[in-house]
Amino acid sequence: xxxxxxWPATLVQPVGSPLSLECTVEGTSNPNLYWYRxxxxxxxxxxxxxxxxxxISSEVPQxxxxxRPQDRQFILSSKKLLLSDSGFYLCALTGLTPYxxxxxxxxxxxxx
Amino acid sequence: xxxxxxxxxSLSVQEGRISILNCDYTNSMFDYFLWYKKYPAEGPTFLxxxxxxxxxxxxxxxxxxxxxxxxxxxxxIVPSQPGDSAVYFCAASYLxxxxxxxxxxxxxxxxxxx
Numbered sequence: 001x002x003x004x005x006x007w008p009a010t011l012v013q014p015v016g017s018p019l020s021l022e023c024t025v026e027g028t029s030n031p032n033l034y035w036y037r038x039x040x041x042x043x044x045x046x047x048x049x050x051x052x053x054x055x056i057s058s059e060v061p062q063x064x065x066x067x068r069p070q071d072r073q074f075i076l077s078s079k080k081l082l083l084s085d086s087g088f089y090l091c092a093l094t095g096l097t098p099y100x101x102x103x104x105x106x107x108x109x110x111x112x
Numbered sequence: 113x114x115x116x117x118x119x120x121x122s123l124s125v126q127e128g129r130i131s132i133l134n135c136d137y138t139n140s141m142f143d144y145f146l147w148y149k150k151y152p153a154e155g156p157t158f159l160x161x162x163x164x165x166x167x168x169x170x171x172x173x174x175x176x177x178x179x180x181x182x183x184x185x186x187x188x189i190v191p192s193q194p195g196d197s198a199v200y201f202c203a204a205s206y207l208x209x210x211x212x213x214x215x216x217x218x219x220x221x222x223x224x225x226x
Binding site: 004041043044045046094095098102104105108 | 114144146148153154161201203205207210212214215216218
């Protein structure tokens with residue numbers, strides 16, 4: 001079965017510091033991978049998606065970037081964090097059907 | 113522009129009664145609709161879905177209804193149980209640029225009171 005790992009689970013970072021969140025998946029090959037963010041009081045916002053190694057598409061312009069160095073690894077980064085980057089970051093992959101997505105446990109990021 | 117809207121941020125229901133969660137959408141391109149359930153500090157988990165060619169899909173205590181003309185879907189939970197207390201996200205999907213683009217609503221927090 002498919003498993004999604006995310007780390008760290010919780011992160012507190014000062015404004016202006018860099019960020020690197022990692023997502024790795026098991027039990028599947030060549031998955032479509034997604035990064036979502038849930039900000040306080042808001043729904044899930046799609047940030048990036050990737051259909052393969054080195055293939056990244058961005059849904060919204062922002063302070064963040066994503067990379068996919070390996071088939072089952074998806075990384076979310078920032079060079080300088082903003083207060084508005086605080087939120088709950090979720091990695092997801094496409095499930096048994098192209099419509100359903102499976103989510104990882106998430107990373108709670110607080111920018112201070 | 114919020115293409116998927118859940119206008120009720122919270123809902124309280126007595127155990128054993130019916131919970132009805134509502135969702136409205138604006139984009140006619142959506143052809144698949146889903147409900148996800150999320151507990152605090154966890155990722156959402158898929159609950160139930162419905163294709164745009166249907167108007168009802170049932171899975172145990174959970175039923176999703178789709179009214180395409182009104183661009184409205186709802187999730188019914190009968191009977192409601194305390195373990196159903198969670199945030200429920202409505203999502204709508206269509207194929208775009210080679211991948212399934214999923215748009216989520218803002219969520220409704222359901223509290224089932226024992």
